[in-house]
Amino acid sequence: MTTRLKHILLFMTLCAPALPAPVHSPWPGGIGVITIPGDTRPTVTVNAKPALVMQNRGEWVAVIGIPLEQDNQLPLVATVTRPGGATEQVAIDLREADYRVQRLTVDRKYVEPDQASLDRIFAERKIIDKALTNWREHELADISLEPPVPGARSSSFGSRRIFNDQPRSPHKGMDITATTGTPILAPLGGTVSATGDFYFNGNTVILDHGQGYISLFCHLSAIDVEEGQDVAVGELLGKVGATGRVTGAHLHFATYLNGTAVDPALLISGN
Ligand SMILES: [Zn+2]
Incomplete structure (x- = not known):
């Protein structure tokens, strides 16, 4: 890579606007981000608790807290309910977190x-x-x-x-x-x-x-x-x-x- 290109990429990184939604970070203590297609606002629950849903670039996005005590060997399951009643389970596969x-x-x-x-x-x-x-x-x-x-x-x-x-x-x-x-x-x-x-x-x-x-x-x-x-x-x-x-x-x-x-x-x- 040329030095000029490196500088352009660095400039782009430094100037990149903050993303409204966080990056999918699937580990205990992390954040699960799932995109839900459709025009109308879905509701999402995880461990029987409601989860945050926002619009991001024209799509519905659920932003889910993953408990620190969650067993990373098992997926975290989110329940997505669409307007009209259809319900779907979405499994979030987890990675191990390296906490000290x-x-x-x-x-x-x-x-x-x-x-x-x-x-x-x-x-x-x-x-x-x-x-x-x-x-x-x-x-x-x-x-x-x-x-x-x-x-x-x-x-x-x-x-x-x-x-x-x-x-x-x-x-x-x-x-x-x-x-x-x-x-x-x-x-x-x-x-x-x-x-x-x-x-x-x-x-x-x-x-x-x-x-x-x-x-x-x-x-x-x-x-x-x-x-x-x-x-x-x-x-x-x-x-x-x-x-x-x-x-x-x-x-x-x-x-x-x-x-x-x-x-x-x-x-x-x-x-
Ligand atoms: Zn502290």
């Missing part, structure tokens, strides 16, 4: 909480789960995300985590290192569905983009939005901090589709 093991040391209260803290964690879990699994009808034309803060983005999504030598649930988000006080900007428009100061997550904002597409921002030093508030892309949500179960200041940024955490890197523009 991460060892972290935190304050003992985050590994062995006392009974009062366990009660608090249980009550908070219900609030968080409700917000992360909410379904709000809303047409989406483009689901790509802007990075919520500049900074080095870890690739630790999916890591199996060992806190103080004790295994805990895998890491369901992306950590972005930034100093305390760095503004966190909405990566896409949405409605603030929950805020709070939670035991593990610290100061938290949950943003509902519609159709089960939810983003979560944790460990904030300040929250600058209120529940029920509509925000546009780029609007201030809060500031980076080190509240909750952390080893230092950073933003824990997580994204959810059909109630399951998916790797935010697959949704960020330019990735």
